[in-house]
Amino acid sequence: MTIAPPVVRTAPSTASRGGGSGSVSWMAWPALVAFTIFGILPLFGVLALSFTSWNGISPELSLTGLDSWKTVLSDPGLPHAIWVTFLIMALSWLAQTPLSILLGVFIAAHKRYRTVLAVLFFIPLLLSQAAIAITYKMLLDPNFGLGASLGVEFLQQDWLGDSTLAVGVVIFVVSWQWIPFHSLIYQGGIRQIPASMYEAAEIDGAGRIRQFFSITLPQLKYTIITSSTLMVVGSLTFFDLIWVLTAGGPGDATRALAVDMYVTGFRSNLMGPASAIAVILVLVGLGLALLLRRLGGRDASQSQLEGA
Amino acid sequence: MKRRNFLSLSAGAAAATGLAACGKSGPGDSSSGGGSGDKDAAGYWFLSGPPGEPIRQGAVDRFNKANSANQIKVTAIQNDAYKDKLKTSLGAGQAPSIIWGWGGGGLKSYVDAGQVDDLTDWFGQNAAVKDRLFKASFGPATIDKKIYAMPCETVQPIVMLYNKEAFEKAGVAAPPQTWAELMSILPKFNEKGIAPFSLGGQSRWTNMMWLEFLFDRIGGPEVMDAVYGGQKDAWNNPAAIDALTKTQELVNAKGFIKGFSSITADSNADQALLYRGKAAMELHGSWSYGIIKAEGGNFIKDGKLGFFNFPAVDGGKGDPTNTYGNAGQYLSIYSKASEHQKETAKKFFTSLLDDTEQQGWIETGGVPIVQDAKAKLAASPDAEFLNFVFDVSSKAAGFGQSWDQALSPSSAETLLDNIAKLFQLQVTPQQFATNMNAVIGK
Numbered sequence: 001m002t003i004a005p006p007v008v009r010t011a012p013s014t015a016s017r018g019g020g021s022g023s024v025s026w027m028a029w030p031a032l033v034a035f036t037i038f039g040i041l042p043l044f045g046v047l048a049l050s051f052t053s054w055n056g057i058s059p060e061l062s063l064t065g066l067d068s069w070k071t072v073l074s075d076p077g078l079p080h081a082i083w084v085t086f087l088i089m090a091l092s093w094l095a096q097t098p099l100s101i102l103l104g105v106f107i108a109a110h111k112r113y114r115t116v117l118a119v120l121f122f123i124p125l126l127l128s129q130a131a132i133a134i135t136y137k138m139l140l141d142p143n144f145g146l147g148a149s150l151g152v153e154f155l156q157q158d159w160l161g162d163s164t165l166a167v168g169v170v171i172f173v174v175s176w177q178w179i180p181f182h183s184l185i186y187q188g189g190i191r192q193i194p195a196s197m198y199e200a201a202e203i204d205g206a207g208r209i210r211q212f213f214s215i216t217l218p219q220l221k222y223t224i225i226t227s228s229t230l231m232v233v234g235s236l237t238f239f240d241l242i243w244v245l246t247a248g249g250p251g252d253a254t255r256a257l258a259v260d261m262y263v264t265g266f267r268s269n270l271m272g273p274a275s276a277i278a279v280i281l282v283l284v285g286l287g288l289a290l291l292l293r294r295l296g297g298r299d300a301s302q303s304q305l306e307g308a
Numbered sequence: 309m310k311r312r313n314f315l316s317l318s319a320g321a322a323a324a325t326g327l328a329a330c331g332k333s334g335p336g337d338s339s340s341g342g343g344s345g346d347k348d349a350a351g352y353w354f355l356s357g358p359p360g361e362p363i364r365q366g367a368v369d370r371f372n373k374a375n376s377a378n379q380i381k382v383t384a385i386q387n388d389a390y391k392d393k394l395k396t397s398l399g400a401g402q403a404p405s406i407i408w409g410w411g412g413g414g415l416k417s418y419v420d421a422g423q424v425d426d427l428t429d430w431f432g433q434n435a436a437v438k439d440r441l442f443k444a445s446f447g448p449a450t451i452d453k454k455i456y457a458m459p460c461e462t463v464q465p466i467v468m469l470y471n472k473e474a475f476e477k478a479g480v481a482a483p484p485q486t487w488a489e490l491m492s493i494l495p496k497f498n499e500k501g502i503a504p505f506s507l508g509g510q511s512r513w514t515n516m517m518w519l520e521f522l523f524d525r526i527g528g529p530e531v532m533d534a535v536y537g538g539q540k541d542a543w544n545n546p547a548a549i550d551a552l553t554k555t556q557e558l559v560n561a562k563g564f565i566k567g568f569s570s571i572t573a574d575s576n577a578d579q580a581l582l583y584r585g586k587a588a589m590e591l592h593g594s595w596s597y598g599i600i601k602a603e604g605g606n607f608i609k610d611g612k613l614g615f616f617n618f619p620a621v622d623g624g625k626g627d628p629t630n631t632y633g634n635a636g637q638y639l640s641i642y643s644k645a646s647e648h649q650k651e652t653a654k655k656f657f658t659s660l661l662d663d664t665e666q667q668g669w670i671e672t673g674g675v676p677i678v679q680d681a682k683a684k685l686a687a688s689p690d691a692e693f694l695n696f697v698f699d700v701s702s703k704a705a706g707f708g709q710s711w712d713q714a715l716s717p718s719s720a721e722t723l724l725d726n727i728a729k730l731f732q733l734q735v736t737p738q739q740f741a742t743n744m745n746a747v748i749g750k
Contacts, residue, residue: 055717057398058421142567143586144577161509161569163732249510250569251729266392268718269417 043282050275057269068272078277080252081260082284088170088256089235095175096182096231097224103179104186105216118187121180129177133244136173163253166246170254173241178234182227189223190216229292236285257281349379350649350656351404353394356384359598359672360461367665371656378652380406398423405645406653411448411457411638412713413720419451424640428454430654437658444707445636445677448714457638458657462674463701464594465633466517470614474502474588483589483614487525487554487621494561497588503565505558506587508573512724513712515731517591518558520632520711521618522551528626529706536714538749543741547625552730552737554621559731569732576603583607591618593633594697597690598673608690615696627705635707636677670694675701719747 053064072078107118124132139146140159147155160166193216201211239258242248248255248263255263257277265274354364361384368380383404385393391414397403398418407424409415418424431438437458438446445459470483478497484490497504508514523531527547534542542548558564565587571577576599581587583604590596601608620628639660641653666676666684673690675681675697682702685694701707712720726743729735735743 055417055421056395057417057423059399059401059423137570140570141577142570143565143581158567158570161567161571163734166570246570247510249512249728251732251734252725263721266395268721269395269716270718 046275046278046282049271050273050279052272054271055269056265056271064272068270068276071270072273072276072280075273077252077255077260078280081255081257081277084167084252084254085236085256085258085284087167088174088238088254089232091167092171092174092178092235093228093231095171096179097228099175100179100182100227101186101217101220101224103183104190105212107183108187108190118183121183123180124177125180127177129241130244132173132177133241136169137245140169160246161250163250166250166253170238170242170245173245174235174238177241178231182231185227185230186220186223189220193219225292225295229289232288232292233285236281236288257284348646348648349381350406350645350652351383352380352406352408352656353383353385353390353404354408355387355390357386359674363665363668363672366668367660367662368656370662370664371659374659375652375655378648378655380652380656401644403642403644405642405649406656407640407642409457409638409640410634410710410713411459411636412709413715413717414713415448415457415638415640416451417717418640419456423643424456425643425650426454426456427458427641431455434658440679441661442635442677442679442701444701444704447635447707448709449636449638457640458660459636459677460639460657460660461637461677462669463634463636463677463697464674465631465697465700465704465707466521466591466593466618467631467697467700468589468591468616468618469582469596469600470589470616471582471585471587472612472614474585475614477585478502478588480588483616484619486619490619491558491561491563494558494563498562502585503581503587504562504589505564506578506581506590507564507568508571508575508578509564509568509728509731510570511573512728513710514573514578514592515727516711516724517593517632518555519551519727520708521591522554522621523548524626524630524632524706524708525618525621525628526551526554526624526626528624529630529708532708532711532714535744535748540748541741541745542748543744548741549737552740555730556733556737559733564731569728579603583613594693595674597693601673601690613693615693617700629700629704630706630708631700631704632708632710635701635709716750719750722747 049061050068051063051065052061053067054061103121107114107121137160138144142148142156142158142161145155146152147157157165159169197215197219198211201215206214237258238256239262242254242256242259243262246254248259258281261274261277261281264270264277352368355361365382365384368382372379394403394407394409398421403423407418409418415424441459442463445463446455449455449457449459468483474497475481475483478493478500480493480496484493494504527545527550531542531545531547534545565571565581571581578587578590578592579596579599580603582590583600597608597613600613607613617628617631639653639657641650645653661676661678663684666678666681669676670681670684670688670690673693675685675694682695682698685691685698688694712724715723723744726735726740730737730740
């Protein structure tokens, strides 16, 4: 998963557009140059490749126009891969968001034992996805895994060999790894809510639960959007975890777009169609990010806070 | 925000791009290295790790010592990374002079791209090099009647391995000789809580081995020859449908261990199931012997491992001595290598599989692809298994190539995908055939 900076809305200022802004624009240049070389140029390279047919071995490329696109768009595997991608995206969002908010609230309070716990919660984030995937794969092994060693009947399922369970496992592992990260974002957001609001609510006789729904949640609106953007866009790039855990299987139950792209390009040697899938992946990601921006951008009156 | 977010997005998508583009930076065929007196050494990449690496390295060392004017410079690369790395280096025009591989469809894609040299004439002039090797080993090296690779190393047929202790427990006296017999003993194992067959189903090619044998036993090699030949609807052959149906019958009869779809062959868990007695039998490549020997404790020493050839199918047209697997490993010459490098490579080919190298392979439980290797096998502590493998290989009426190696990479991927679904009972035999018919000749 990629980590983007939190949402920072430019203040709707008019007066601050003073003389100084022109002189600092050079500061953007180093990032822009790096981004052009490593972000934009390869992107165009992929776009160009998607109009060719190349097996990755042969020294010459042959221009085949829209052939690769026709192959990809007529392949029943594509809608399935998109479905799997969105399924994992939606379910992992659903699993992560409530838990992250609750954990965020819990660790936001200034109590020492909670600070200690917060550090422990953070551990999964330090591990690489491949390591996590290998560990879970071993733990879930139906014959030598946790269930078999402890003799717990419930754990002795064919976790990665059953289509429904395998999707569930992927979502669980994703959530396990990323909930700490999102809790941290929420913790930051919650700590920025002015204490005076809670004091006022208390005087008005609002209980803890009422305070949570009437103050905390509305105030976290932009934090939720930030965190959701990261989750949604990040879930498009899940590859290593799925690849190691299930390799897209069983059958094609967990074959998300990124996995489909790799298999098409590097197993089937079809770089043209694989590039077309990559372009689709970029477009889907861009579309989603813009959509989420729209959702959050309209009325700024509900929250006094910006991001986390 | 918008731009930065775009950056993070495209960083992910660019992983794809990066993968495609990164080939340019692969290590090239460095001609500056080399040993004494040879400025234009031939590059040679091979798979790292025991048991093969020290033997391959030893062969090169002896060659370099004996030929000061022709040096070979080696790079050992991990199995998983090797295929991708070689592919990108070929795409970038930076491949090593000597290309190690599995022959078949992979080799064909190099041939089609004009990346490897035709060695037919060279073998014509050096008949002695050719004649001392197993005839079957030239199958995967031959594309359109021309030889593009030098067979080397060992022959690895796919055989049935079984746990004698599990057989005793279940009260099964002898390994099954026919398919009907095989099906009839399944309940005996299941009753005792032993799975009849171990299977690393997530790797998919493991499942494929079952189909290879069933297709061959029922319909003979002609069934797949029609597929390779691009014949329309070749997968609709009644023999093919019968084989696919029998496979699903086996799955339904609880023939395979529970959870086989989540077991990978790479972790050797499927062999572990066999030697730990959780499964009674396994269909696997002969290299499993080395794995069980290394990891299975005293399992082999105590004489608990048995082996037999895949049983015949009653009424089947195929010769029951036919086998499948790796008829050898293959060395090709990169077409863009210099004349001197090519000469070095050819010289190296003639030096391969000398007595020391043969002995090395035998010690790992492998049978070298040399006609007169049999004499050397008797002295080995693994003589019983080695002789079995030698007999299966040398007496086979036909030595079939792994389907996924024989087909083009894109059809192979479709095949493996459908095989996984077949074993998951997600497609019927007819759907399987229809899906595969759609990619014939592609």
